[in-house]
Amino acid sequence: MSRHSGGSPSDDEIGREQEYVSMLYQRLDDLRDQAATRLTEQLRSTGGTLQARSQRDSSVRMYADQVEQFSAVENGLCFGRLDTDSDQRHYIGRIGIFDTEGDYEPLLMDWRAPAARAFYLATAANPQGIRRRRHLRTRQRKVVGLNDEVLDLATASPTAHEEVTGEASLLAALNAGRTGRMRDIVQTIQAEQDRIIRADLPGVLVVQGGPGTGKTAVALHRAAYLLYTHRRELSTRGVLLVGPNVTFLRYISQVLPALAETGVLLRTQGDLFPGVSAHRAEPATTAALKGRLTMVEVLANAVRDRQRVPDEPMEIELPQREVLVLDPATVHAARDRARRSGRPHNLARAVFDIEVIHALADQVAERIGADPLGGENLLEEADRAEIRRELREEPEVRAALDELWPVLTPQRLLADLYAAPERIDTAAPMLTAAERAALHREPGGWTPADVPLLDEAAELLGEDDRAAAARRDRIRALQREYAEGVLEIARGSRSIDVEDEAEGGEILGVTDLLDADRLLERQEEADRLTTAQRAAADRGWAFGHVIVDEAQELSPMAWRLLMRRCPSRSMTIVGDVAQTGALAGTPSWAEALAPYVADRWRLTELTVSYRTPAEIMEVAAEVLAEIDPTLRPPRAVRSSGFAPQQRAVPAESLGAELVAVATAEAAGLTDGRLGVIVPAGRLDDLGTALTAALPEAAVGEQPELESRVVVLTVAEAKGLEFDSVIVADPDRIIAESPRGPSDLYVALTRATQRLTTLTPTPTPTPALPPTPTLPPTRAHPR
Numbered sequence: 001m002s003r004h005s006g007g008s009p010s011d012d013e014i015g016r017e018q019e020y021v022s023m024l025y026q027r028l029d030d031l032r033d034q035a036a037t038r039l040t041e042q043l044r045s046t047g048g049t050l051q052a053r054s055q056r057d058s059s060v061r062m063y064a065d066q067v068e069q070f071s072a073v074e075n076g077l078c079f080g081r082l083d084t085d086s087d088q089r090h091y092i093g094r095i096g097i098f099d100t101e102g103d104y105e106p107l108l109m110d111w112r113a114p115a116a117r118a119f120y121l122a123t124a125a126n127p128q129g130i131r132r133r134r135h136l137r138t139r140q141r142k143v144v145g146l147n148d149e150v151l152d153l154a155t156a157s158p159t160a161h162e163e164v165t166g167e168a169s170l171l172a173a174l175n176a177g178r179t180g181r182m183r184d185i186v187q188t189i190q191a192e193q194d195r196i197i198r199a200d201l202p203g204v205l206v207v208q209g210g211p212g213t214g215k216t217a218v219a220l221h222r223a224a225y226l227l228y229t230h231r232r233e234l235s236t237r238g239v240l241l242v243g244p245n246v247t248f249l250r251y252i253s254q255v256l257p258a259l260a261e262t263g264v265l266l267r268t269q270g271d272l273f274p275g276v277s278a279h280r281a282e283p284a285t286t287a288a289l290k291g292r293l294t295m296v297e298v299l300a301n302a303v304r305d306r307q308r309v310p311d312e313p314m315e316i317e318l319p320q321r322e323v324l325v326l327d328p329a330t331v332h333a334a335r336d337r338a339r340r341s342g343r344p345h346n347l348a349r350a351v352f353d354i355e356v357i358h359a360l361a362d363q364v365a366e367r368i369g370a371d372p373l374g375g376e377n378l379l380e381e382a383d384r385a386e387i388r389r390e391l392r393e394e395p396e397v398r399a400a401l402d403e404l405w406p407v408l409t410p411q412r413l414l415a416d417l418y419a420a421p422e423r424i425d426t427a428a429p430m431l432t433a434a435e436r437a438a439l440h441r442e443p444g445g446w447t448p449a450d451v452p453l454l455d456e457a458a459e460l461l462g463e464d465d466r467a468a469a470a471r472r473d474r475i476r477a478l479q480r481e482y483a484e485g486v487l488e489i490a491r492g493s494r495s496i497d498v499e500d501e502a503e504g505g506e507i508l509g510v511t512d513l514l515d516a517d518r519l520l521e522r523q524e525e526a527d528r529l530t531t532a533q534r535a536a537a538d539r540g541w542a543f544g545h546v547i548v549d550e551a552q553e554l555s556p557m558a559w560r561l562l563m564r565r566c567p568s569r570s571m572t573i574v575g576d577v578a579q580t581g582a583l584a585g586t587p588s589w590a591e592a593l594a595p596y597v598a599d600r601w602r603l604t605e606l607t608v609s610y611r612t613p614a615e616i617m618e619v620a621a622e623v624l625a626e627i628d629p630t631l632r633p634p635r636a637v638r639s640s641g642f643a644p645q646q647r648a649v650p651a652e653s654l655g656a657e658l659v660a661v662a663t664a665e666a667a668g669l670t671d672g673r674l675g676v677i678v679p680a681g682r683l684d685d686l687g688t689a690l691t692a693a694l695p696e697a698a699v700g701e702q703p704e705l706e707s708r709v710v711v712l713t714v715a716e717a718k719g720l721e722f723d724s725v726i727v728a729d730p731d732r733i734i735a736e737s738p739r740g741p742s743d744l745y746v747a748l749t750r751a752t753q754r755l756t757t758l759t760p761t762p763t764p765t766p767a768l769p770p771t772p773t774l775p776p777t778r779a780h781p782r
């Protein structure tokens, strides 16, 4: 129990804090200016030894990062103060700032530092040496308010939220209008969240929690915390964060930069195979099929199917020489030998080649070295070696080898498989005819469910030279992007260039002296890519830590891919098995993880919903009971005061009613966002009706979330939130998928304030074909 100090803070008090905060901003400006000046100096200097150039490139990266970081922490730089029992004061903020002129005392303590932890954990019952916790509210650089909590059990009075820290600041954050971009929660992290954020690095940590319990927020802050605490280890190996779709990644994209961390690689499943951007659509049932572990066997069969033995002897016509004949038995033996080598397909090709070439060379030697007198063959081993060398160079021989044991890229293997029903029949006898038919499709782009299959194929095939060349191209493209980025930062700090140079008379910005191509040339000498960039280009990269958000959506094949990216199994897995929408998604964490870590994983649960107000949670709880009566919804931390509206409308006027309600809701928003969640099958017509009436409304595959009104399907709305939400035709949302109730649960829990559901009264809507029902998710998240 803590006591909120009564009355509003005096102007004097705010004035004193303003002085301190202004001093901190002055330091921040100085630090940024220093870094920008050094960046400019480094970019200008040329020549020197290779080592000097390499050091210079490291410095360029370091100063460019610093300029970016110092700019990113501008908002809310300092947000708290701790007064200890021994009358010390610690200001808490986004980064650490030290008194470099004095005795290096911390002027601002990084929120991740061990000593700052009491800011999140201290309670009146366990004050941890803290007498007062102060939340500072700032707008730009101005202090606009203070909230104090005195951690004093004797004088505390019980409040409704004894377990909540910084209640006033927390409620202000939760009730603020949404912007379409997720904000960090660094000022108001709650104790149960803090324990997860600061959990140990090694091992698999599963964070299970209902909607709005802060799983995404916790995952992002944990990434920032781990990078701070294990900087050396993780800055070389990198951190990967996987999210459910591109819209979601855009939604969270500003959180880590605002915490001064830019080194985390954010990816969807569709982008986890370097060189492929998989965003083609396909039926949910096909995606589910591709997610099954059976596909491991299907792909292994598909590879074996490409290792051919001809039915008849194969003739190879060499120019100026007679015809060589490759008989099936020879090829069979060569194939066996190559398979037994245990190497992946492309690397085993060398073994196959040696065997076949030997056999062909013997044929040639037989003819040209035959002793006319009937004695032993006249050719020496050196002659035979020469014949083998020549044969190896013959295009006709190479063509025959390519036909029998082609070197394949994963893309080639999979595209050829999908395109040919007979190949599918051979590779997938264990699937039903209907399933095999579902795999068949023409080439032209990849779906997210193809990505784990490409990855599996890459394992089976091994890397050939072409893949390595493609990787080099990708790295070069990234290096160019980086070079442009550095120059952009230098351009941004140009005013400093000018001031510096003004005294010397020569006014030349760094970008006048250097273009991206020249910087790129310098880059290539020293390979100065960030860890995240190098990791993104390299399929075999082993990350130091992997975080998966909305992890319940991952199929067994996707888990396989992710585990390959993280051999150390240092992972944070965040999700809610009650929200699983994907048909091949995870019904239980134990099932998903067992093949990789058995039961060596830790489960933590988040139990308080910060997003969804109590009134809405009550409605959502009914749907949750349908999914699994033993599951409990999270406890809402607040009420919004708005009772959810459940309206029945004539089916034929759903569009018109939706437009009317959306228009009224949009008009009622002072700031904030309206989300309209519609059944996937009605996105087109309802989206068109809404954009006709509300031109500002964003609809489409990756809708612009900063629009005031956004129209989306449940799959697109996953992980997002809006001030007000309208759910159109909940029954159809349920009917559209065997996991319909989970989809509706997701839809109902997206609002921070207001919820309206529009239910068409039965009849005219055409009946949907019945969908099979899946077994309910497990009662216990394990």
Ligand SMILES: Nc1ncnc2c1ncn2[C@@H]1O[C@H](COP(=O)(O)OP(=O)(O)OP(=O)(O)O)[C@@H](O)[C@H]1O
Pocket (backbone or CB within 6 Å): 170, 173, 174, 183, 184, 185, 188, 189, 190, 193, 209, 210, 211, 212, 213, 214, 215, 216, 217, 218, 576, 579, 610, 611, 718, 719, 720, 721, 749
């Ligand atoms: N400690 C906190 N302080 C302030 N805001 C918080 C806190 N914890 C969570 N929130 C806010 O609650 C909302 C929900 O958080 P988040 O999206 O991380 O939840 P989630 O568990 O991932 O939800 P879902 O499962 O529905 O995707 C966000 O707006 C987040 O900023």
